[in-house]
Amino acid sequence: xxxxxxxxxxxxxxxxxxxxxxxxxxxxxxxxxxxxxxxxxxxxxxxxxxxxxxxxxxxxxxxxxxxxxxxxxxxxxxxxxxxxxxxxxxxxxxxxxxxxxxxxxxxxxxxxxxxxxxxxxxxxxxxxxxxxxxxxxxxxxxxxxxxxxxxxxxxxxxxxxxxx
Numbered sequence: 001x002x003x004x005x006x007x008x009x010x011x012x013x014x015x016x017x018x019x020x021x022x023x024x025x026x027x028x029x030x031x032x033x034x035x036x037x038x039x040x041x042x043x044x045x046x047x048x049x050x051x052x053x054x055x056x057x058x059x060x061x062x063x064x065x066x067x068x069x070x071x072x073x074x075x076x077x078x079x080x081x082x083x084x085x086x087x088x089x090x091x092x093x094x095x096x097x098x099x100x101x102x103x104x105x106x107x108x109x110x111x112x113x114x115x116x117x118x119x120x121x122x123x124x125x126x127x128x129x130x131x132x133x134x135x136x137x138x139x140x141x142x143x144x145x146x147x148x149x150x151x152x153x154x155x156x157x158x159x160x161x162x163x164x
Contacts, residue, residue, distance in 0.1 A: 016045065019087050022157045023080055029156025036072070040080055046115030046125075048080040054106050065104035070129065074098050074140035077113030077127035082144045085119055090149040094122070098140035107132045121146055 020042035027033060027040035027050075037053035052073055060066045075096055083091050113127040122145050129138040151157045 026156040045084050048077050048113040050077050050111040052109045054104050054109050070138045073111040074127045077111035078125035078142040081113030081115045082123040082125040089146040091144040092147045094143045094145045096142040100138050102137040
């Protein structure tokens with residue numbers, strides 16, 4: 001669950017907090033995320049956590065999570081960790097490397113993301129997946145580039161409903 005917005009000493013919520021809550025709304029509003037039982041939490045600058053429930057409808061024929069699920073979880077966690085540092089533009093994934101450590105047989109998976117470097121045009125972030133026992137089951141590193149898409153133009157980010 002996202003942290004509450006508690007006013008600071010001056011009685012105002014910080015711009016960073018507003019940006020982070022808007023990123024959480026953006027994640028929740030994306031049509032692809034309606035296909036997954038997941039929730040994003042921005043933990044602070046350069047840090048994100050996404051909790052996923054991996055169910056059998058995500059499995060390959062041998063009964064474990066398909067690699068596309070690993071990519072989705074790792075890319076999202078790294079992406080949102082990086083986008084905490086960019087308040088004006090939507091980022092785009094330009095490359096992503098991932099490593100599978102262990103099959104995911106289902107259950108609650110946590111994807112953690114952390115910004116590594118870059119602030120101007122290109123940002124690099126890493127992410128990892130932890131199963132219900134706290135064991136790492138996958139890891140990735142992504143490169144993200146600023147797009148021409150303004151965050152404020154996206155209904156999910158600004159809090160508007162689609163079409164308004």
